Amino acid sequence: MPKMNMVQAINLALKEEMERDPDVVLLGEDVGKNGGVFRITEGLHSLFGAERVMDTPLAESGLVGAAIGMAVYGLKPVAEIQFMGFIYPAVDQIFSHAARIRSRSRGRFTCPLVIRTPYGVGIKSPELHSESSEALFCHMPGIKVVVPSSPFAAKGLLTSAIRDPDPVLFLESTRLYRLVKEEVPEGEYTLPLGKARVVQEGKEITVIAWGSMLHKALQAVDGYDAEVIDPMTLRPFDEETILSSVKKTGRVVIIQEAPKTGGFGAELSATIAEDAMLHLKGPVLRVAGCDAALPLARLEDAYMPSVERMRRAFDGIMKY
Amino acid sequence: MTPLTRHDILLMMPEKTIESIAVRRLDILDEQGNADISLLSPLSAEEIRKMYASLVLARTFDQRALHLQREGRIGTYASILGQEAAQVGSAFALGKSDWVFPSFRETGVYLTMGYPPHQLFQYWGGDERGMVSPQGLNIFPISIPVGTHIPHAVGAAMAAKYRKDPIAVAAYFGDGGTSKGDFHEGFTMAGVFKSPVVFLCQNNQWAISVPRERQTAAKTLAQKAYAYGFEGIQVDGNDIFAVYKACRDAFGKARSGGGPTFIECVTYRMSHHTTADDATRYRQESEVEAWKERDPLLRLKRYMEKQGLWTEQYRQETEEGAKRTVDGAVRTAEALPPPHPEEMILSTYAELTPRQAKEIEDF
Ligand SMILES: Cc1ncc(C[n+]2csc(CCOP(=O)(O)OP(=O)(O)O)c2C)c(N)n1
Ligand SMILES: [Mg+2]
Numbered sequence: 311m312p313k314m315n316m317v318q319a320i321n322l323a324l325k326e327e328m329e330r331d332p333d334v335v336l337l338g339e340d341v342g343k344n345g346g347v348f349r350i351t352e353g354l355h356s357l358f359g360a361e362r363v364m365d366t367p368l369a370e371s372g373l374v375g376a377a378i379g380m381a382v383y384g385l386k387p388v389a390e391i392q393f394m395g396f397i398y399p400a401v402d403q404i405f406s407h408a409a410r411i412r413s414r415s416r417g418r419f420t421c422p423l424v425i426r427t428p429y430g431v432g433i434k435s436p437e438l439h440s441e442s443s444e445a446l447f448c449h450m451p452g453i454k455v456v457v458p459s460s461p462f463a464a465k466g467l468l469t470s471a472i473r474d475p476d477p478v479l480f481l482e483s484t485r486l487y488r489l490v491k492e493e494v495p496e497g498e499y500t501l502p503l504g505k506a507r508v509v510q511e512g513k514e515i516t517v518i519a520w521g522s523m524l525h526k527a528l529q530a531v532d533g534y535d536a537e538v539i540d541p542m543t544l545r546p547f548d549e550e551t552i553l554s555s556v557k558k559t560g561r562v563v564i565i566q567e568a569p570k571t572g573g574f575g576a577e578l579s580a581t582i583a584e585d586a587m588l589h590l591k592g593p594v595l596r597v598a599g600c601d602a603a604l605p606l607a608r609l610e611d612a613y614m615p616s617v618e619r620m621r622r623a624f625d626g627i628m629k630y
Numbered sequence: 631m632t633p634l635t636r637h638d639i640l641l642m643m644p645e646k647t648i649e650s651i652a653v654r655r656l657d658i659l660d661e662q663g664n665a666d667i668s669l670l671s672p673l674s675a676e677e678i679r680k681m682y683a684s685l686v687l688a689r690t691f692d693q694r695a696l697h698l699q700r701e702g703r704i705g706t707y708a709s710i711l712g713q714e715a716a717q718v719g720s721a722f723a724l725g726k727s728d729w730v731f732p733s734f735r736e737t738g739v740y741l742t743m744g745y746p747p748h749q750l751f752q753y754w755g756g757d758e759r760g761m762v763s764p765q766g767l768n769i770f771p772i773s774i775p776v777g778t779h780i781p782h783a784v785g786a787a788m789a790a791k792y793r794k795d796p797i798a799v800a801a802y803f804g805d806g807g808t809s810k811g812d813f814h815e816g817f818t819m820a821g822v823f824k825s826p827v828v829f830l831c832q833n834n835q836w837a838i839s840v841p842r843e844r845q846t847a848a849k850t851l852a853q854k855a856y857a858y859g860f861e862g863i864q865v866d867g868n869d870i871f872a873v874y875k876a877c878r879d880a881f882g883k884a885r886s887g888g889g890p891t892f893i894e895c896v897t898y899r900m901s902h903h904t905t906a907d908d909a910t911r912y913r914q915e916s917e918v919e920a921w922k923e924r925d926p927l928l929r930l931k932r933y934m935e936k937q938g939l940w941t942e943q944y945r946q947e948t949e950e951g952a953k954r955t956v957d958g959a960v961r962t963a964e965a966l967p968p969p970h971p972e973e974m975i976l977s978t979y980a981e982l983t984p985r986q987a988k989e990i991e992d993f
Contacts, residue, residue: 399775436734437774570985601978602986607755608755608968609971
């Protein structure tokens, strides 16, 4: 089985889905000849042509809006937003339309759209190139939010996202793009949306982390008897896997790159409090980015949840 | 077919042209350095020497920034190579009280306005303190999101008009920026409120890998202004005299209540989009070669030679002066103490939130 990084795995998922289904089309800024600024769509323009791999003008609201129109018409568009910080101009399209078309038409029209976008700290780049604003999108009924943390997961999840009948936001950690290589099967396989993965079993602490934070968390748990869970889909998230782990360990640390206030960790924490309160030995803890605008490169490390801060939380919860 | 009645004939209405637009294009200085003196702005020899020195400073800074990036001493950087005349020429026309809303590729504007060069290195080195404009310099921080700052410039211009301040506001953006919804909304507002704003587009032919003709099916960018009810003009953006004249006229019009103007400066991005880009993947080297003859510095130099404003001593002093300034700026930037993590939290609101106060304790 070939070893691939996440860039190659995502590229392969797109290629295979385009081969399988002529309704799958790609659009975005620089996705054509240039193959995308991270080379995710490399080679697809020459393979499938400019009608299926569309370089759009610099217009996020326009390109997401057009993708919605395509999806409603019956295509399966996969739109790329160059960086998550530039999805904000398209938020009106996503929140006011993509998320609601099924409901507005009571199912007469649907929006099987995928929006892929690189997110998170990782490449020491200018402002707004490192956002992790997943919580904003998780808040919106009608949208699914998927965050793969490995090449294998990325391919299986993206394939499912493309086939999903509803709009999916697919977040790709820039830090992970080329960090890990693993065996990824060529040919079809899918991972279901809404299912978490127990990455490592343990008995004393449940650690929940997604995207690039999962890799840091796996370093941090060394020496602790921790069960590590990667939700993979944040909305809808796998309550069952998380709650059963919490019921076993009684201790929870949630790790997120995004600022603490109103982050997705808050949703997990509230769910655990509602449904597993009596199994908890201590408070549900969060290790998060600072409550500040994401800084430029020089302060990135100070902003990010560090292994040391994670361990402080583990030590804290182990006192209970 | 039913025969026409007398009534039908009376109702025939020939189609009329109710609006037609003519888009002006301004060129003053040709590639050989010959100028149309009927169009030339009254610039003293001293001012022309200063213009050239500003071009050299911009280029020297730019080349150094590219070096520093390669050595890992600053982060991703967007080169202005080839666009110096559009930037220096427009900034030369700005007054002390005017306001500027830049995009990320305006190094030449910053330097010409007197922005401390070490702060630009600091910014591209990943330190927000580099964007703290010195008092008295009305230059807004760089907008990394393309085009979304256009309405801010319009709003600032509306505020100036409200206060009866006789100033102009300049908004800088690229050809790609003209595709954004905010371009449309900002232009709409500017036209309706007749705001004292000048929109300066550097059409450098590329938005990363997307060529100008794939950005809009319109023949020129300048013509877009007419749909919003104000004038658009195209200028040769590598001709510093044309840029300067168009800007001076437009700023003057804005300051005196004449409303907005859109200036399309036709230029070329000689470098990669940024240091993170590889332009050989999507454009022909021959295209870049062809633009070398239109180099904005070369053109002004040829003019100065013809006018007897050029001496070997002047060249040497100018180049050495720019190098000294840039060397000093690098030294200053690199000698600054690193930013303290507290800063990012302290600058979120005027006052710390209780949660933030706790975060600071935890550092
Ligand atoms: C809203 C937004 N979308 C995408 C990007 C990523 N991006 C940065 S520069 C750029 C191209 C800009 O082209 P243009 O406006 O012509 O300016 P130039 O880079 O040529 O100076 C893109 C797509 C961004 N910064 N902001
Ligand atoms: Mg451009």
